[in-house]
Amino acid sequence: MKYFWYLFLSIIILSPSMIAKPTYGNWSGIIHTQSVPVREGNPFFHQYTKEIQNYLLRSYRNMYVQLITYVVKKGQKYTLSIKYPGDGIGRSIMFTGYNPYKSKGSAISFQVHNISNAFFVRRINFSNSVNSTYDRVIVIISTIKPNVPVYLKIEYPALSDSIINSSTSVIGAPQLGKQNFGIIIRNPLLLN
Secondary structure, eight states, X not given: OHHHHXXXXXXXXXOTTSOOOOOBTSOOOOGGGGOEEOOTTOGGGGGSOHHHHHHHHHHSTTSEEEEEEEEOOTTOEEEEEEEEEEESOOEEEEEEOSSTTTOBOEEEEEXXXXXXXXXXXXXXXXXXXXTOSOSEEEEEEEESXXXXXXXXXXXXXXXXXXXXXXXXXXXTOGGXXXXXXXXXXXXXBBOO
């Protein structure tokens, strides 16, 4: 029951007046167990702003999404780590604000090797612009299948860019050798 409430509280309710508890330094758990299909009339989307609902229907129709919010102070830099199994299923991550049409965010897609017992970890350095309206980033994880496992962790202060740019081994797949799985988003996110 405790795990259920942890997952429930991790799901974003997109009202600027509501406070979301940040999960710095902790893996969020398997968040895609609660992914939902993007389609007209899905009652799950009524909790989101109209801008988010319209954006999801335009950009993610017939896909499965999960939305998570993190508190990111203006002008500060953070590291988001994404861990996922080598199951051959692609995942996309979108950073945005309460109004995706006014926010200047960033999108990243991952093509995944199909290697059993392997886990891939990607690290992304990003910052929130001093000109942002909000100090919350909305992370949209999307896949073409439901219930695809993805683990997230946010860190503050951010890891150095040199660590992000370093090569690491794939967990459970040493045959792949060391690879660079880091991404640095150079332009600060504008969260509106």
